[in-house]
Amino acid sequence: xxxxxxxxxxxxxxxxxxxxxxxxxxxxxxxxxxxxxxxxxxxxxxxxxxxxxxxxxxxxxxxxxxxxxxxxxxxxxxxxxxxxxxxxxxxxxxxxxxxxxxxxxxxxxxxxxxxxxxxxxxxxxxxxxxxxxxxxxxxxxxxxxxxxxxxxxxxxxxxxxxxxxxxxxxxxxxxxxxxxxxxxxxxxxxxxxxxxxxxxxxxxxxxxxxxxxxxxxxxxxxxxxxxxxxxxxxxxxxxxxxxxxxxxxxxxxxxxxxxxxxxxxxxxxxxxxxxxxxxxxxxxxxxxxxxxxxxxxxxxxxxxxxxxxxxxxxxxxxxxxxxxxxxxxxxxxx
Amino acid sequence: xxxxxxxxxxxxxxxxxxxxxxxxxxxxxxxxxxxxxxxxxxx
Numbered sequence: 520x521x522x523x524x525x526x527x528x529x530x531x532x533x534x535x536x537x538x539x540x541x542x543x544x545x546x547x548x549x550x551x552x553x554x555x556x557x558x559x560x561x562x563x564x565x566x567x568x569x570x571x572x573x574x575x576x577x578x579x580x581x582x583x584x585x586x587x588x589x590x591x592x593x594x595x596x597x598x599x600x601x602x603x604x605x606x607x608x609x610x611x612x613x614x615x616x617x618x619x620x621x622x623x624x625x626x627x628x629x630x631x632x633x634x635x636x637x638x639x640x641x642x643x644x645x646x647x648x649x650x651x652x653x654x655x656x657x658x659x660x661x662x663x664x665x666x667x668x669x670x671x672x673x674x675x676x677x678x679x680x681x682x683x684x685x686x687x688x689x690x691x692x693x694x695x696x697x698x699x700x701x702x703x704x705x706x707x708x709x710x711x712x713x714x715x716x717x718x719x720x721x722x723x724x725x726x727x728x729x730x731x732x733x734x735x736x737x738x739x740x741x742x743x744x745x746x747x748x749x750x751x752x753x754x755x756x757x758x759x760x761x762x763x764x765x766x767x768x769x770x771x772x773x774x775x776x777x778x779x780x781x782x783x784x785x786x787x788x789x790x791x792x793x794x795x796x797x798x799x800x801x802x803x804x805x806x807x808x809x810x811x812x813x814x815x816x817x818x819x820x821x822x823x824x825x826x827x828x829x830x831x832x833x834x835x836x837x838x839x840x841x842x843x844x845x846x847x848x849x850x851x852x853x
Numbered sequence: 854x855x856x857x858x859x860x861x862x863x864x865x866x867x868x869x870x871x872x873x874x875x876x877x878x879x880x881x882x883x884x885x886x887x888x889x890x891x892x893x894x895x896x
Contacts, residue, residue, distance in 0.1 A: 686867040738869055753870035760872035770859070791869035802859040823867045830863055 529604055539604045546598055547608035555587045556623060563625045571659040571734045574628045575707065578729040581623070581630065582663050592632075616640050616717075619728070627733045635724040637668060640717060651744050653692050655680060656710035657736035657755040661729040667700040669721030674698075679712040680736035682790050685823040689749035692742035711736040716744070737789035759792045766799040778807050785811060790821035797828065801835075809836060816840075 522530060529535050550556055562577040563569065582588075598605045609620040612631060619633025653675045677692040697718065700706070708715055717724075737759070741750040754760050762784055769777045778800060785796050797815060800808035815828035832840040 684867065751870065752867065754872045757872045763871070775854070791865060791867070794865050798859060798862045798864075801857045801862055803856065805855040805857050823865050827863050827865050834863075835857055 525603065536604070539602050542598055542602055542605055543608050546595065546605075549594070550591060550608070550622075553587070553591065555581065555584055555591070559623060559630075560625075563628055569627055569733050571709075571731045574731045574733055575659065575661055575729070578628065578630060578661055578731075579705075582727055582729075615643055628729060628731055630727060630729045632727055633725075635668070635717065635720070635726075637720045637723050640720055651716075652741045652750050653677075653714050653716060653744050655692070655712065655714045655736075655740045655742070657739045658710045659731040659734065660708050660710060661731075662706045662708075662726050663728075664700060664702060664704050664706075664724065664726045666723070666725040667702050667704060668724035670700050670717055670724055671697060671719045672700055672706075672715045673718050674708075675714045675716070675742075677712055677714070677740065677742060680738060680740055681711075682737055683821050684736075684738060684740070684752070684790070685821070686749055686752070687823075689740065689742075691747040691749075693747065710739070738791065754789070754791065756789065759789050762788065763792055763795045766796050770799045770803050773803075775803050775807075778804055782807075782811060790819075790824050793819065793821075794824050794827060797831075801831070805835065809839060812836075813839065 529539075559577060559581045562580070563574065595607050599607070607620055609622060610624070612619045612621060612633075616639040617633055617635050619631040621629055621631045623630040655675075655677050657680055674695045674697070675692050676695050678688075678690045692714070695713075706715075732755075735755050737755060738752040739755050740752045742748060743750050766781055766784075769781070781796050781800050781803075785793050788796060793815070797808060797812060801812065812828055812832055816825060816832045819825045819828060829840070
């Protein structure tokens, strides 16, 4: 890296960098102690389970305090003007078309302030990568537009994503409506069955966005924008993906002593993770996994997991599969 | 102890990618927030 004169001076001046970091720390402390954040935190962390609706209401109460948010943002801008090396103490999030700062984060709720660049959007749409896909995120989200950018959104619907989801039964997505978004408008999109696409914008869009993770669907699902058919799915849970990775690692490390933990994890896991854990357990100690495999083949709530477990049982434990079939038949007759 | 070769064990017909492997980018930001573990410093 070849620093410019300003950066070189800053890097060479310990006191200057200390002043910058002190400014960033002071800003972070101010935000975290502010009643705006403290009140939201209290609501989100209150004992008991939070429903998506309750978290949306907490978000609305937060966003309705615009004077306080604006005052805090004015201070942030003043700090940025006073020191070119000042960085707001918020996690930046960016994609090809969005740039945002996460103002509040909790495992159940994130609130960000973001901009969607009309130039980046136009560039993406003219790159000729086809019609693309419609994504159903599995999360409930709320957007409140400060400047809607003269944008037109298309709104889409699909069968609700549940723990019983299968590719075979994913159906198709359908266009619900296409309309222009107004400045100040609030949009709630239930990503478990609703989605939207930015069809067109006249200028950058500026908006608050809340993502509610309470009550999320186990997976996000994509549909092809041309055929409307199912394209693919991915996990919405970071923990779920980590559990899968750790289970594979334990198997690779031949840690059979972890089998009881993996068996316990199945009870709490989402459908794709349940089967991932079962595969790992069968590869570690098939006899240990067999009773769970039988139970999965007979009673797992997900049809795909049930069918795959039954096929595994038949292929690798033909005698047990026959016994399981007999027991099931006896149970039905009883 | 009977072990089954993991490669021989069937996968679900509903293939599910790991968290954050979505390719769609044109919908609004929930994906971005889902992908990035966003931690507000000091809060």
